Amino acid sequence: WGIDGHYIVCTIAQSRLNKAAAKIVEELLPKSAENDLGSVCSWADEVKFRYPWSRSLHYVNTPDVCNYNFNRDCKDESEEEGRCVAGAVKNYTQQLLTIDSNRQSSDNLTEALLFYSHFMGDIHQPLHAGFASDKGGNTIEVHWYTRKQNLHHIWDNNIIETAQERFYDSNINDMIDAIQTNITTEWADQVKTWERCSYTDTTCANLYASEGIKAACDWAYKGVSEGSVLEDEYFLSRLPIVNLRLAQAGVRLAAILNHYFKS
Ligand code: ADE
Ligand code: ZN
Ligand code: ZN
Secondary structure, eight states: OOOHHHHHHHHHHHHHHHHHHHHHHHSOOOOOGGGGGGTTHHHHHHHTOOOOOGGGGGOESSSOOOSSSSSHBBBOOOOBBOOHHHHHHHHHHHHHHGGGTTTGGGGHHHHHHHHHHHHHHHHHGGGGGEEETTTTTTOOOOETTTEEHHHIIIIIIIIHHHHHHHHHHTTTHHHHHHHHHHHHTTTTHHHHHHHHSSSSSHHHHHHHHHHHHHHHIIIIIITOTTOEEEEEEHHHHHHHHHHHHHHHHHHHHHHHHHHHHHO
C-alpha cells in the first residue's frame, strides 16, 4: 500500500487495542509519532535504502499461478529462504514475543513494531502476493481513467485515493470511519474468524498470502491487460475488496498485538 493504505490499517488496529497493548505500543512508538501508529506505518518504505535487506520483505511472488506455497515462493532473488512478506510477518511476530524478556533492547522492538505493522498491511495488498513475471503488476501499464499508471500502483494508491475524493470529501478519517462501521455490522461475523488466525507461527502468514494471490487473480488481474483503460466499472467493483483487505489487516494486527502485549 501507499501512505494512505498503511495509515488506514494502523489507525484501525490502534483503535482496537486493549489497555495493556495500547500502553506498550505508546511506549514503543518514537516520541515524534505522538502516540499515532498510523503516522509511522509507512516508515518501512522510507528505510528501503538504509536497510537494503528489507526490500524483499514487502511482497511475495508466485511463479504466475493463483496459489501460494511458502517453500516454493518465499525467497528473495538470491533464493534465500523466508525472505518475503510472509516470512517477515512470521519473523517479527516472534520478535514481538520477546517484549517482556527484552525491554532493554527497546530500540529493536520499536523497529520490530514498525516493520511488523507495515508488513501486516502489505501482505493484505492483493498484488503484494502477485505474479513474478510482472512483479506484482508493476510492469503492467494501464490507464486509471485518463492517466497512465501501472496496475500495482492502482492497488497501492489510486483506488483508495479515488474513493476518498468521490465518497469522503477527500477526508481519510471519514473513510476509516466507514470501514470501522462495516467491521461492526456487515463483517461482524467474519471478524471473529479473521481474529482467530492471528497468532500461530507460519500458518497465519501463509493464509494471508494465500488469500492475497487469490484476490489478485480474482480481482486485480482479472480482465486487465497491457493498455487496458480502468475506470468506474473496475473502480466500483474492486473498492469493496480493497476495503475488506484494509479491514482484515487492521483487525488482525490489533488481535496479535492484544494477544502478545497482555501485561
Ligand atoms: N517487486 C517485485 N515484485 C513485487 C511485488 N509483488 N510487489 C511489490 N514490489 C515488487
Ligand atoms: Zn506496493
Ligand atoms: Zn511496503
